[in-house]
Amino acid sequence: MKAIVNTNVLYCQTLRRELVGARLLYVACCLLAFQAFFTSQADAQSLTARITIVSLSPARLKVEGERARGTKAWSFRNAYGSLLGLGERIENLSLKNASGANVVVRKLASGEYESESEAKRFSYEVNLSAPSVPTDLAHASWLAGERGFLMLGDLLPLVSDQGRNVSASIVGLDTPSGWTVATTETRRADGLFEVNKLEDAVLFVGQNLRKRNRTVGALNFTIAITGDWSFTDENVLSMAADILKEHATAVGGAMPKRAMLMLSPFPQKLGAERWAAETRGETVMILSGQSPSKVAALAQLSVPLTHELFHLWVPNALALDGEYDWFYEGFTLYQALRVGVKLQYLTFQDYLNALGRAFEIYQSVNDRDHFSLIEASKRRWSGAGSLVYQKSLMVAFLYDLTLRQISGGKRTLDDVYRSLFRYNTDGAARSDGNAAVLAALKSQDGMQDFTRRYIERASAIDLSTAIAPFGLTTQSLGAHTIVRVAGSLTRSQRDLLRKLGYNDRVGHA
Numbered sequence: 001m002k003a004i005v006n007t008n009v010l011y012c013q014t015l016r017r018e019l020v021g022a023r024l025l026y027v028a029c030c031l032l033a034f035q036a037f038f039t040s041q042a043d044a045q046s047l048t049a050r051i052t053i054v055s056l057s058p059a060r061l062k063v064e065g066e067r068a069r070g071t072k073a074w075s076f077r078n079a080y081g082s083l084l085g086l087g088e089r090i091e092n093l094s095l096k097n098a099s100g101a102n103v104v105v106r107k108l109a110s111g112e113y114e115s116e117s118e119a120k121r122f123s124y125e126v127n128l129s130a131p132s133v134p135t136d137l138a139h140a141s142w143l144a145g146e147r148g149f150l151m152l153g154d155l156l157p158l159v160s161d162q163g164r165n166v167s168a169s170i171v172g173l174d175t176p177s178g179w180t181v182a183t184t185e186t187r188r189a190d191g192l193f194e195v196n197k198l199e200d201a202v203l204f205v206g207q208n209l210r211k212r213n214r215t216v217g218a219l220n221f222t223i224a225i226t227g228d229w230s231f232t233d234e235n236v237l238s239m240a241a242d243i244l245k246e247h248a249t250a251v252g253g254a255m256p257k258r259a260m261l262m263l264s265p266f267p268q269k270l271g272a273e274r275w276a277a278e279t280r281g282e283t284v285m286i287l288s289g290q291s292p293s294k295v296a297a298l299a300q301l302s303v304p305l306t307h308e309l310f311h312l313w314v315p316n317a318l319a320l321d322g323e324y325d326w327f328y329e330g331f332t333l334y335q336a337l338r339v340g341v342k343l344q345y346l347t348f349q350d351y352l353n354a355l356g357r358a359f360e361i362y363q364s365v366n367d368r369d370h371f372s373l374i375e376a377s378k379r380r381w382s383g384a385g386s387l388v389y390q391k392s393l394m395v396a397f398l399y400d401l402t403l404r405q406i407s408g409g410k411r412t413l414d415d416v417y418r419s420l421f422r423y424n425t426d427g428a429a430r431s432d433g434n435a436a437v438l439a440a441l442k443s444q445d446g447m448q449d450f451t452r453r454y455i456e457r458a459s460a461i462d463l464s465t466a467i468a469p470f471g472l473t474t475q476s477l478g479a480h481t482i483v484r485v486a487g488s489l490t491r492s493q494r495d496l497l498r499k500l501g502y503n504d505r506v507g508h509a
Contacts, residue, residue, distance in 0.1 A: 046159050047198075050172035051150065053179075053205075059128040059143035061150075067159060070098060070118030077154040078111035082381050083140055086154050087111020089127045095119035126155060130267050137266065138276040138285050144267035147206030147226050149285060153199040169195040173203060180209045182224030184260045184282040200281030204262040212237050216244045218255045227265040230294045231301075236263065239298065239345075240305060246339045247310050252418035254425065256312050258282050261305070265290055272296065277304040279311035302345035306336035314417070315433065318424050324433035325380050326373035326455070330392020334400070335413070337393075341501035348501040352483040355397055356474070358390040359463045359481050369460040374434055394461055395454045399447065401470045404496055406446045416440045471497055 049065030074095070078087035087110040095103040095115050103119040130144040131137055141151045152171065159169075171193045173181060182204040186194040195201045206226045212233050213222045221244065223237050240261055248255045261284045266274070272291035277284070286304050291297040315328040337354050340346035362368055365386050371379065373395065376387035400413040419440040424431065441451045453459050464474045467483065471493030475482040485502060486493075494504065 047156065047169040048171075049156055049169065050174070051155065052174040053143065053176060054125075056143065056176065059130070059148070061126040061128055061143075061155070062123070063126060063155065064121075064123045065156070066121045067157070068120075070120045072115045072118055074105065074113040074115065074119075074122070075158040076111040076156075077158065078109075080139055080154060082385075083131075083136055085110060086140060091125045091127060093122065093124040095123075096121040122157065134266050134268065134270055134274065134287075135276040137287050138278040142267075143205075146208060147204075147264055147267070149262070149264075150203040150205060151280070152195060152201040152203070156198055159198075169198060171195055171201075173205075175205055176207070179205055179207050181205050182209055182211060182222075182260065182262060184222075184258060197281060200283065202262070202280055202283045202285060204264075204285075206264075214241055216241045216255070217248060218257060219244060220258045222260045223263065224260060225263045227263075227290070229265075229290060230292055230297045235294075235298060236261070236301070239302065240309065242343055243302075243306050243309050243339060246342065247313060247335075250335065250339075250414045250417050251313050251421045254313065254317065254421050256282065256317060259284065259309075259312055261286065261309075263288070263301075272300060275300070275304045277308045279308045279316065281316065282312070284308045284312070299345055302340050302343075303336065306339050306345070307332055310335055310339075313421075318420060318433075318436075319428045319430045320424055320433035320436050321430055322433040323377040323380070324374075324437055325377040325388045326392040326395075327433070327437045330373070330389050331396040331413075333389060333393045334396035335417075338400075338413075338500070348497075348503065351501060352472070352485075355394060355463075355467075356481040356483040358393045359461070359474075359483075360479065361386050361390045362394065362461065363481075369458055372458050373455045375458070391461065394463070398454065398461075398466055399441070399450060401467075401496065401500075402450055403444055403447055404499070405470065405492070407444075409496065409499060411444060415444060419443055469493075 046068050047065060049063055052062045054060050054062045074093070076087045076090050078085065080086060090111065093105060093113060095105045096119060097103050097117065098120050100121070103115045103117055105113050105115045105119070107113050126141075128141055128143045128148065130142040131140060137149070141154055142148050150173075152169075156169070156171075171185075172191065173193070175181065183193065183202060185201050185203070188194060193203075204224050208226055210225050210233055211222060213220070214237055215221070221240065223233065223240065225233050225236065244255075259282045263286050266287050266289060270289045272289040274289040275287060277286040279285070286301070286308065288301060288304070291300060310332050311328070314332060315324075337346065337351050341348055341351050368387060368391065371384060371387065373387065373392055376384040376391070380388045396413065403411050403413065403415075420436065424436050438451060438455065441455070442448045454461070463481070463483075467474070471486045471489040473484055473486045475484060485497060485504075489497070494502075
């Protein structure tokens, strides 16, 4: 799932220029073998392809392949979230029919082509220069410096069969000498990758990739890292393992079978507080600025890591469909804060500061109270992103504290997640995400009116009034909102806040 942040807003948003001669000779030999490769593979898969990195400066790929069925319609991913124009990176498309004869093709629009007759074989180049906006690097394929991310969903033709999306594919990859590949896709003995879902497939490529593996419960977890950091690879692996265990506990013990974290610095120099991330299927991608301080760097990394790892469960492990982004993004931001404080990557005041900054951003949106969170999710990529993330984070905060208070601390937001996983895991029939989540939220005694008011309706949030019953107050400092613990607390308020990480003995207030 997408997440673009600046760590100051916890929740918000040169390689060698030529390939060595030996590698070029190898690639040439591979080209000679294409005919046999495609003939043997195409019948069993919807698509077969070989991707070759032909240049590093400029960054370019060549893609050649064959579809199992001939077609006149050829499409490539042109938009992903807020990213537009991806189809313009496809260049020099040429097509052939099953007999190997050339087929004339014309461009209809960005990423859309039509051939004069049915074609099966394809060849084209892709411009893989890094996106100009650094935070887009987690959401589209690119090559820069000594590394890059190849996301097959925007590199290979979109394939459908009688209106049904088909993605089972066999993919070969040729990289520069000395480069390695990290991916969760199955690599066969012949070096080819078996890909079941093109949209989820990510190949992390680079000259100095380091891999480490650890079993976390039933999960086979791998990290793939490149770049020089102030922390060790083992530090990252241990942090991720601790976070994964906490997330598994929150959802009732369910654990994915396999996952990989891919960690890279930005290809350009950015501030240490900047990061961008996305989770696709079993793959978590994080790009981050670099800090010279180990403690600061790990604290910075904990924010996207805690958030993105939870996406392995929500929504990726749930049999839910539809636009319920308010829950799997905004509520996940809140869940990440809770885990960060529990594992002591964040202080309790960091937790409160995140709430204050969420309120500031929410207040800056002109039509912030014109849509319910459900409606805002449908408008996420057309201006309502702040509501999906920031307003939803505040609603998750208020829901959790309200549920804790009315139940005397016996129930928390974790009970909602456990209810979801009890009835909506991948083994269950798929259902509507909004309906399932609303049912889980309302299943907690006393939370029906809250859910209707703050999620199903377009209600405003009066932060000062909303948090006062929990022993919290707000203070305005210019354009900033500071959330603090009140000077005087009742016993029940103190007990509630302590369970969230407040420690009055060390002056967290």
